[in-house]
Amino acid sequence: MGKTVLIVEDEKAIVEILKFNLQREGYSVLEALDGEAGLELAQAEDPDLILLDVMLPRMNGFDVCRTLREGGCAIPIIMLTAREEERDKVFGLEAGADDYITKPFSMRELLARVKANIRRRSLDTAQPAQPGSQLLKVGDVAVDPVSMTVTKGGAPVDVTQKEFDLLVRLFSAPGKVCTREELLEKVWNYAYFGDTRTVDAHIKRIRQKLPQENVPWTLKTVYGVGYRFEVNA
Ligand code: CA
Helix, strand or coil: CCCEEEEECCCHHHHHHHHHHHHHCCCEEEEECCHHHHHHHHHHHCCCEEEEECCCCCCCHHHHHHHHHHCCCCCCEEEEEECCCHHHHHHHHHCCCCEEEEECCCHHHHHHHHHHHHHHHHHHHHCCCCCCCCCEEECCEEEECCCCEEEECCEEECCCHHHHHHHHHHHHCCCCEEEHHHHHHHHHCCCCCCCCHHHHHHHHHHHHHCCCCCCCEEEEEECCCEEEEEECC
């Protein structure tokens, strides 16, 4: 069945170009030109994904996102943030957005993100019972939460407990931005203000142990925010 994308954006030219490209990819498109209308449409139509601008009339994107999440809405949300506004990315993720893309954006990248976020939602919905207990395999790397082992090409890779936990987090959510704070909280159980350099140090070691050459995935640094594990198409 076709997927529906809701665009909440007040610049009509952007709405048109997004709509054109999304429809060409087979998506149905809903559009709202202000925050309140966007919120209402999201609640009434339950789209598969929301592209949400930050600066909007009547209600800004952060408030729309927060309101939806507080109401228990789990629809993937990608914020459209202004370039160079580092704060906006963090605010957006804190408000409950799954991802963000900066304007001006490449249409190809945006479509790839839309696809990745919709796919992740379907995976989440398909296996709600035991998250984190199935074998996570990407290319020749396998992360096994049951035996707590990591292998590459069948050969064991020696990782620490924290490195293992980080790998599980990242491999379980391809396409999703994991903020340093979120990783600290989930993997180390630290409070929000823990030292995020701990995360960076562990990621560095993971990259040394699992070199990213000739592999169908990338562990990307999202500058100023965190990391994103990407599976190449
Ligand atoms: Ca705007």
